[in-house]
Amino acid sequence: MVTLLRGADICAPERLGKQDILIEGQQITFIGDLPAEAFDGLPNSTVIDAQGLTATPGFIDPHVHIAGGGGEGGYANRTPEILISDIVSAGVTTVVGCLGTDGVTRSHADLLAKARGLEAEGISTYIYTGSYQVPARTLTGAVVDDVVLIDKVIGVGEVAISDRRSFQPTVEALAELVSQSHVGGLLSGKAGITHFHVGPYSTRLAPLHRLLDEYPIAPQAIYATHITRSPELLADAVDLAAKGAIVDMTAASTTTESLKRYIDLGGDLSRLTLSSDANGSLPQFDSDGRLIGMDVAKQTTLYDQVWACADMPGMDLSQAISLVTSNTADVLGLERKGRLRAGADADILLTDDNHTIQLAFAQGREVVRNGTPQIHGTFE
The missing domain is CATH 3.20.20.140 (Metal-dependent hydrolases)
Structure with a gap:
């Protein structure tokens, strides 16, 4: 799966401003500005409008x-x-x-x-x-x-x-x-x-x-x-x-x-x-x-x-x-954790102005949406 988070205000934790985050599988592979046509017709891809949200690790x-x-x-x-x-x-x-x-x-x-x-x-x-x-x-x-x-x-x-x-x-x-x-x-x-x-x-x-x-x-x-x-x-x-x-x-x-x-x-x-x-x-x-x-x-x-x-x-x-x-x-000593950068694990929070988690990813998998967990334990 390939996911593009479009236009988030990135705190990586250093402030990077509004940029795109590309997730391929479990990793972040690119942070920057990607042209929309790069995703046209690409199978198994999702584009998410993250404008107005803050992205943190x-x-x-x-x-x-x-x-x-x-x-x-x-x-x-x-x-x-x-x-x-x-x-x-x-x-x-x-x-x-x-x-x-x-x-x-x-x-x-x-x-x-x-x-x-x-x-x-x-x-x-x-x-x-x-x-x-x-x-x-x-x-x-x-x-x-x-x-x-x-x-x-x-x-x-x-x-x-x-x-x-x-x-x-x-x-x-x-x-x-x-x-x-x-x-x-x-x-x-x-x-x-x-x-x-x-x-x-x-x-x-x-x-x-x-x-x-x-x-x-x-x-x-x-x-x-x-x-x-x-x-x-x-x-x-x-x-x-x-x-x-x-x-x-x-x-x-x-x-x-x-x-x-x-x-x-x-x-x-x-x-x-x-x-x-x-x-x-x-x-x-x-x-x-x-x-x-x-x-x-x-x-x-x-x-x-x-x-x-x-x-x-x-x-x-x-x-x-x-x-x-x-x-x-x-x-x-977790080199792939704690930062939003290419090569890091795709552990990402997207929060709104009220600090509500609108989206969260753990190693590229969506785990929270609109403040609600999307994964549960076997016996929950």
Whole structure:
């Protein structure tokens, strides 16, 4: 199939103005101005009038509990698997799945199977090996082996620090874990990152600073999330990003305030991403560590907050879109994702002035039309 998107205002994420986008199969093969006669009589071709719509890359969500998560309040608090329709309705065309707190009743075999299922249903998927705990639980017995031998494994995570639910690893143990993932990435041509869950405890990012200060760790191998828990943690994240690490904000109602503070503190926007934590549990604990409330993170929060950031005074659309496209693709080592350009995967959102997704493509396949998902899971 050949599809021509005619006259969209392209944010690739850099602003390209109104141009045409040619999709052949799963790829973008041309961006520019194509004469109408080029499509006259061409079989299996479709021309779509995209004038008045903004074209952006499909969003990349680097932190999704695709097979469910949680369990901090007992077996009845295990969150459900995510649905493909929920993912694409939020403009997300690529996800990275993770386990989280529960690496006991949740397995990497389930995580891998769920990732393959979502890909069969129409989006791109990757996973982290490991979970909160250290030593890491893996599929093969070693982090480096998982990264090298399993196609979908691009790193290890989410490894918990500064949290009561962490296994309280030593910095030396973290150094070994990060190094295994990094070397696995070198051997397999993958990102080889270590994705850190950062809790609310006062140590904040101190273990990660020590990794960079005391060990020969590549800064770009460290990827810390949940950095908006407190003003102090956010300031610490700015310092960590200045050393070359990558930091990630979990989308929430306060994302715009957090982003403004990050910018005001001199934070490097090129080293910042946004994620949803979708289908992960959102437990609330009292001062004694007792569970007092539970909620579930939603994929749509990410979509809403990206556009809220884009509407911030002084924030350019390209900057906001980069937080869920090109920045994330660079962190995860996904060369064919996160940008609208010839040779990239045809993951494309077309949105109107109200930020409604009028059309979305995942690897050239239409997955959303007029705000309604066009693909559904087998049992939806």
